[in-house]
Amino acid sequence: MIQAHDLPRLLHGDTGRPLTLAQHEATFPIGARPGGLFEELEASGLTGRGGAAFPTARKVRLLREQRNHHKFVVVNAMEGEPGAHKDQSLLSANPHLVLDGAEYLAAMIGAKNIAVAVARDNPSVVNHVTRALHERERRHDRGAKFELHTPPWRYVAGEESALVHWLDDNESLPQYRPQRPTILRIGHGPVLVDNAETCANVGLIGRYGAAWFRAHGTEQSPGTTLVSVTGAVARPTVAEVPLGTTLREILALAGADPDPLALVMGGYGGSWLDGRHLDLPYANETLAPYGVGVGAGIIVVLSRAGCGVVETHRIVRWMANESARQCGPCAFGLPALAEDLGHLAHATRDAAAAYQRLVERAGVIEGRGACRHPDGVVRFVRSSLAVFAADFEGHRHGAACAGAQSRRHFAAVPTLEREDELIWE
Template identity: 65%
Template sequence: MIAPSSLPRLFAHAGSRPLSLEEHEVAFRRFGPLASVLDELEASGLVGRGGAGFPTTRKVQLLRSQRGHKYVVVNGMEGEPAAHKDNRLLSTNPHLVLEGATQLATMIGASRIAVCVARDNQTVVHHVEHAIHERAGEDSRGPHIDLHTPPWRYVAGEESALVHWLDDNESLPQYRPGRPHILRIGRGATLVDNAETCANVALIGRYGAQWFRSLGTPEHPGSVVVSVTGAVTRPNVLEVNLGTPIAAILAAAGADPNPQAVLLGGYGGAWLRGEDLATPYSNEALAAYQLSVGAGILAVLPREACGVVEANRVVRWMAHESARQCGPCAFGLPALADDLLDVVRGGREGIAAVARLKERCGVIEGRGACRHPDGVVRFVRSSIDVFSADIDNHLRGVPCAGARSRQRYLTVPALENEEELIWE
């Protein structure tokens, strides 16, 4: 058996149905006992694949220093409408995710693992349920694994909201005075990692740090799973080598080869201009544009689309997804959406709205209990910058062809009473 030293890794052996536990053990047969999985994890340089990019070992060390009952939470909520990667992973290699979670639980001394999948996604729920059932009789001394199915919402996948749900059935983010901050279920310290991070921990546990670092860049090692959406022949989930030029990833996904811009990091992320697609897909290369890989989403906007209309749709939906606990978020985000609508409509109101948008972003930023409003502010600022030509056209009363077309590119769930902008 040869270790998957090239791609695919996480999707090695993946087929049209989930691998059973027996198939998983054959496919990813251990090379041999490692001296210490924790040492290997540290040497691997793995950073979380859920969005924040926090070093996995630092989280583990923090939790190891805690006493009493502890928990591991596997975040498979996939709150971003444009993301499909964790669902794909849990539907093909669920045991890789569960094995990584078990390794993490052993490292921190946790007795329970809670796997969280949105209840709206019944297929994935079924696959995970089956995989947990298969493992139940394997090792009675190992941590107990449960499946939890919160309702799907954008903020429900935020890690403190997930822990809040497990603690008392409320999907509301919790105020965290500073990071890193230890989340708790009851009094039990809780480690939250997303499904892809757990799967990488499992592979590092089996093949070691050196193997893991044989892909990616020295600063951002390994492979990453990317959801490519927007102007693509069909939404695609690809595992790619970190450091691959973004243009090459888009080509592999059958995306528009000459797009206007690509949104990175989901709806709390920012845009990369079409001229910059030779940039390697890694945190250190993207830092030059104040961007990061984030939650592994590339949403492609073609030249014929209107960036302002698309930004308005996203911000309106993100405002709707606020948990409405904090004023800047509950009132500020709908105001940003209204301002963007004024810009779309153009004229004198639009000119005033551009000034208001900039001012509001400064007022909202950093004032929510969670990072939801900060993400929206980042997205709005980036949209104003990257689509400045579109904005100028709207302000002059000449909306672009993209605005007049009914074709939209970003995946945004429909809202009740939403007005569709139509020009005659």
């Protein structure tokens, strides 16, 4: 059995190849969980690792209360954020841990079906999951039935309501949800959606219990988490760290620039953080006063050789392109924001007017979409205006900074040249 102090947990036994079912069972033997499965999950304080950090036990409780014989568990491994590689790493190392967690969740809510969603553009992960599911099938378990689904990769396709929409009728469009949490449905069946990393944590809590889980992390943010670190780094890294580890320690694991200009925290649906705050512990309660959070477990490092205005433009232009444009803020607002940022990034003659428009448009767009995609972009833009205030001041008056002139880019931004081909800038 792995001990309380042992790290890594989620990536334990990672050999660079996915563990077979037999290797998995030897690496993660069934432990002596002290209490009932749901009680231990509740006591663990596990929160969702996909971005919203919603308490997992509360979602499970909501589904347990539903009287319905057609419930589903959905494992969301779509990973729509360009800087995200954690679910991919997890499913490439320990796919059965994710599947175990999904089985525990299904048992807790009484679901007979589990859908595992992996983007079809990620064939190696699709293969790993396919192999793992075949191994389980050969064992002829009588638990919930697994099915692999492979929607196309897009940013909004990983949003949980868009994913359920796709599973229900092949359309990756987010659904309007005035209240959270809302119970999503496939047909008439209520659905519990959890991110792959969340499921893997449930797999561990189901074996070893809440006290074991809480041996790492902080009181408010217990456990370990996976974080993808890219940008100005020596080696793009997916690290498993206890929540509460300082940003400086996390960046060191990727050989990151030790004096960065800024960090994108939580992914492109997150916010910029000034690079002077590297001693902050990586946990929502300590990051929140700085307007950032753990989000989808992504950190993008921006070097002082780059430009925050240019990077914000590149990211927002891509985010504007990623919506389904079924709502006004996405059809008109986000492309307009991207255009204003373009003037600022290139310090054109229209930059001063573009700055005014940008500030006004951000206020108009907010709160008007069916999903939170436009709000996320507005938050990202506002954090950019705050963190790079001095650079925006120069750019809006026609003086692009040295970083902008260097044309060095640090944030990975895919472009769609053809409908079926993703190309990374």
